Structures are given as C-alpha cells and as structure tokens.
Amino acid sequence: MNSLTAQGLPRRTFLGVTLGAASAALLAACSTPSDGSAPSAVRRVMSTDEAVRAAEAARPSSGRTVSASLRAAPLTANLAGKPVQTWGYNDAINGSLLRGSVGDRLEVALENALPEPTVVHWHGLALANDQDGVEMLTQKDVAAGGSFSYGFRLAHPGTYWYHSHVELQRERGLYGPLVVDDPSETKDWDHEWVIVLDDWMDGVTGTPEDVLKELSGGMGGGMSGGMGGMQHSGTYMAMGSMSDFLGGDAGDVRYPLHLFNGRTPEDPDTVTAKPGDRVRLRLINAGGDTAYRVGAPGLKLTVTHTDGYPVERKDVDAVVLGMGERIDALLTVPAGWTPLMARPEGKAGLALGRISTGSGKEPDPAALPARLGGMVVDGGQLSSASTVRLASRSVDVKHTVRLTGSMMAYDWGLNGRRFDMANPYEGALEVRQGQRVQIDFVNEGMMWHPMHVHGHTFQVGDAGARKDTVIVRPGRTVSVFLDADNPGQWLYHCHNAYHAARGMMGVLSYVA
Numbered sequence: 001m002n003s004l005t006a007q008g009l010p011r012r013t014f015l016g017v018t019l020g021a022a023s024a025a026l027l028a029a030c031s032t033p034s035d036g037s038a039p040s041a042v043r044r045v046m047s048t049d050e051a052v053r054a055a056e057a058a059r060p061s062s063g064r065t066v067s068a069s070l071r072a073a074p075l076t077a078n079l080a081g082k083p084v085q086t087w088g089y090n091d092a093i094n095g096s097l098l099r100g101s102v103g104d105r106l107e108v109a110l111e112n113a114l115p116e117p118t119v120v121h122w123h124g125l126a127l128a129n130d131q132d133g134v135e136m137l138t139q140k141d142v143a144a145g146g147s148f149s150y151g152f153r154l155a156h157p158g159t160y161w162y163h164s165h166v167e168l169q170r171e172r173g174l175y176g177p178l179v180v181d182d183p184s185e186t187k188d189w190d191h192e193w194v195i196v197l198d199d200w201m202d203g204v205t206g207t208p209e210d211v212l213k214e215l216s217g218g219m220g221g222g223m224s225g226g227m228g229g230m231q232h233s234g235t236y237m238a239m240g241s242m243s244d245f246l247g248g249d250a251g252d253v254r255y256p257l258h259l260f261n262g263r264t265p266e267d268p269d270t271v272t273a274k275p276g277d278r279v280r281l282r283l284i285n286a287g288g289d290t291a292y293r294v295g296a297p298g299l300k301l302t303v304t305h306t307d308g309y310p311v312e313r314k315d316v317d318a319v320v321l322g323m324g325e326r327i328d329a330l331l332t333v334p335a336g337w338t339p340l341m342a343r344p345e346g347k348a349g350l351a352l353g354r355i356s357t358g359s360g361k362e363p364d365p366a367a368l369p370a371r372l373g374g375m376v377v378d379g380g381q382l383s384s385a386s387t388v389r390l391a392s393r394s395v396d397v398k399h400t401v402r403l404t405g406s407m408m409a410y411d412w413g414l415n416g417r418r419f420d421m422a423n424p425y426e427g428a429l430e431v432r433q434g435q436r437v438q439i440d441f442v443n444e445g446m447m448w449h450p451m452h453v454h455g456h457t458f459q460v461g462d463a464g465a466r467k468d469t470v471i472v473r474p475g476r477t478v479s480v481f482l483d484a485d486n487p488g489q490w491l492y493h494c495h496n497a498y499h500a501a502r503g504m505m506g507v508l509s510y511v512a
C-alpha cells in the first residue's frame with residue numbers, strides 16, 4: 001500500500017545541523033539534484049542579497065505607509081455557546097482585517113505572547129523574500145515574548161490572508177484576512193463581505209497536536225495482519241470522507257465545528273443590504289484539512305477573481321475552495337434572508353453567514369440543503385482574464401513534482417522525500433531570475449492536495465487562472481507556469497496543515 005515512497009531515491013544526507021542552528025538554512029549550500037546525480041556547488045540567491053532589495057525597490061510605490069499590529073496570544077473564545085481556549089491574533093479567532101492599496105508599504109508590528117516561537121506568512125503576496133515569514137528559510141523564529149517588525153510593498157491588488165507559518169499554530173486561530181485595493185478599479189458592487197472559513201477542533205475535541213499524533217500513526221494503526229484496516233477510525237481521523245468533485249478522499253480529519261468569520265451557525269455573521277444590491281464576496285479558506293463548497297441556494301454567484309487575480313467571469317451555483325485558496329464572487333441580494341452556506345466537502349457540517357434585507361423569516365440552519373449542486377467550479381478550473389494572462393513564451397526550465405505518500409502510512413512528501421528544515425535545499429526546484437518556469441504537479445496518490453507556491457502567482461496551463469494555490473486531484477497532473485521575477489528562497493508545499501507538518505514541502509530556489 002506504500003509503494004510511492006522514496007524507493008530508488010538517494011538516501012538523505014544529513015549535514016549534522018540542528019533546528020536551533022537557524023543560520024544553516026540561511027547559508028548557500030550544495031544541492032543534491034532530484035535525479036540523484038552528483039551534488040553541484042551553486043550560489044543561492046538568499047533573502048539578504050541585493051537582488052531581493054532590487055526587486056522590492058522595483059515594485060510600485062504610492063509613498064504611503066499603512067501600519068498595523070498583531071499580537072499573537074492565548075485567548076478564550078465562545079464557540080457554540082461554550083468557552084474554548086485557543087490562540088489567535090488580537091484576541092480573536094480570525095484576526096483583524098489588514099488592508100492597503102497597491103503601492104502602499106504595509107508595516108506590521110508582531111508581538112509574540114505565545115508560549116512558543118512564531119512567524120507570520122503573508123499568503124499569496126509577491127513580497128520581498130526576507131518578509132515571507134518562513135521559519136528558518138527566510139527569517140529567524142520570533143521567540144516567545146519577542147517581537148518582529150514586518151514591512152513590505154503591496155504589489156498586486158486582491159484578496160489574500162496571513163497566518164502563522166508554524167503549521168499547527170494556524171490550526172488554532174492564528175490567521176486573518178488581508179485585502180489589497182486597486183485604486184483604479186470600478187466598483188460594481190454595493191457591499192463587500194470578507195469571509196474566512198475554517199475547520200475547527202482546537203479546545204473542543206482536542207488539539208492540533210493530538211490530531212497530528214494520531215494521524216502520524218497511519219491509517220494502518222488499527223489493522224491486524226493487514227486485514228480490515230478500512231474500518232479503522234480514530235478519535236480525530238476521518239474515514240470514508242469522499243468527494244466526487246475532488247476525485248477521491250476528501251480529507252483526513254473530522255471536525256466538530258466549521259467557522260464562518262470565527263462564528264458557528266448558531267451565532268452567524270450577518271450583513272444587511274437592500275433588495276437588488278450586489279455584494280462582493282471575498283472568500284478565503286483558512287482550513288487545515290477541509291475544502292468548502294460555498295453557495296446561496298437558488299442564487300447564482302458570478303465568479304470574478306481567484307487568489308486575488310481576475311478571471312473570465314462565470315456564473316455558477318457554487319464554488320469549491322481548497323485550503324489556502326480564495327475566490328471573489330458577486331451575489332445579487334433578493335428580498336428577505338439569504339443564507340450563504342459553506343459545506344465541508346465530503347464531510348458533515350456547516351459554516352454559515354446570512355444577508356438580511358430586513359424582512360421575512362430567518363433561515364433555519366437545520367432546514368438548509370445538504371448539498372449545493374448544479375454548476376460547481378474551483379479556482380483552478382477558471383480562465384484568467386486577458387489583463388493578467390502570462391505573455392506567451394517558451395519555457396526555460398521545467399520541474400516535475402510528484403505528490404507522494406498515502407493516508408495508510410501518513411508519509412506525505414514531494415518526489416518521495418520528507419522535507420527536512422536542517423537540509424532544505426535537497427531536491428530544491430532551482431530557477432534563475434528571468435526564466436519562464438514550468439512546474440508539473442503529478443498526483444500519484446489517492447487524495448487531492450492544494451499546492452501552494454510562496455512569493456509567486458503562477459498560471460494554470462496555457463490560459464487558466466492566475467493562482468498561488470491549486471487543487472491537484474488524485475491521478476492527475478496540473479502544469480503551472482510562472483515568471484521567475486521574485487528572487488530568493490521560497491517554500492512550496494501542500495496547504496493541508498497535516499500533510500505539510502509531515503513534510504510535504506520543498507523549496508523553489510533562485511540560483512545565480
């Protein structure tokens with residue numbers, strides 16, 4: 001059952017560095033090509049290099065600075081009528097909305113009041129490499145009780161988000177939305193609704209660490225003699241979560257709650273509007289192991305953007321977002337109450353928000369349809385707007401990334417390798433500034449993966465959407481293209497928190 005692991009690949013060579021030696025990852029190192037050929041000496045473009053500063057200086061500048069602060073700390077939230085101990089930014093699950101315009105410099109003062117180190121990653125932004133917030137690779141961890149000042153230019157408009165890049169911290173409440181406005185955009189909507197969805201278990205049935213411990217035992221943990229394993233189901237492990245839309249296993253983890261802007265359906269986020277108003281939805285999936293299918297029963301959504309970038313508009317009945325993805329859509333409000341539902345794909349549960357025009361009867365969550373059908377799309381199935389489509393040119397370098405591992409052994413990896421922060425460049429995807437890069441994500445397993453690349457917005461196929469996170473279904477290959485225009489060392493990984501925690505990560509490495 002576990003034939004897709006590191007067979008035939010060279011044994012990992014440990015350099016003998018420890019995780020405490022943060023500087024090890026910040027030094028240029030020899031690389032071991034993924035094809036097993038002899039290591040070659042290359043010069044890596046590090047976050048402290050002049051090329052990184054030059055790229056930042058070349059970004060648009062409005063001359064304005066937007067300042068914000070984030071305090072990461074333990075907190076008590078109220079979920080479904082019960083107090084829940086967790087961690088979040090600025091004393092909330094789902095942190096403050098951070099917002100600026102293209103060209104603004106965003107400065108964020110992070111205070112770490114957690115009992116352990118943290119970092120903040122700015123998901124989807126093409127920013128300076130040394131501000132990307134990846135522990136070890138682009139910055140030293142911010143120690144418990146410490147602080148760090150992030151500062152970078154906002155290069156592109158759109159819907160983004162920020163989160164701790166210590167993966168299991170994100171599974172608490174350490175995330176929030178980030179919107180970059182385009183001053184030249186014509187507003188064809190009356191209201192805006194920023195919506196962050198999340199699968200929640202922390203403090204209710206256990207902790208993210210409890211989940212990872214159980215999952216790491218593998219699905220085979222309850223098997224005897226290799227028979228009957230499919231019946232095994234643990235405290236947290238979800239068995240039989242299947243989605244036709246996602247092509248197989250939908251997820252690994254059961255969740256007692258699904259949150260819509262940090263709230264449960266008993267106490268839903270509600271916006272008020274007039275009949276006929278248009279609402280711009282900015283949907284963000286902050287979940288750890290859950291894709292959400294979002295829609296308003298009986299109403300069409302006009303999809304306008306995914307991962308911040310415009311698409312050819314499309315009218316659909318529902319959208320699906322993998323973890324880390326965003327979709328913007330317009331919704332025209334009818335008179336009465338409009339439930340906006342997010343059903344966890346392949347799992348039971350509901351995240352819910354509502355629009356009210358001040359008349360009619362409030363929707364009963366229990367009476368909402370179990371399934372949102374009709375025309376359903378995910379962001380990776382859309383076409384890019386012509387204004388953001390990559391110029392046609394030949395590919396300079398092509399990398400193949402096999403998505404490997406299985407739920408059986410819970411040995412998720414890339415090209416059969418578990419990421420090792422002590423040796424981050426092993427198997428790195430090497431690129432040079434100015435190249436057109438093709439990355440083929442080849443899913444060899446039985447489960448989908450939302451693949452995310454830091455610091456870049458790739459294009460899916462020849463004319464597909466511009467994205468930074470794309471769903472790769474089992475048995476399928478998704479080819480993405482990007483222009484290597486943001487020098488540095490960038491993580492790329494599965495945005496399933498538990499897959500990433502098990503090592504489904506690698507580095508997109510600029511070399512000179």
Ligand SMILES: [Cu+2]
Pocket residue numbers: 412448449450494495496499500504
């Ligand atoms: Cu994954």
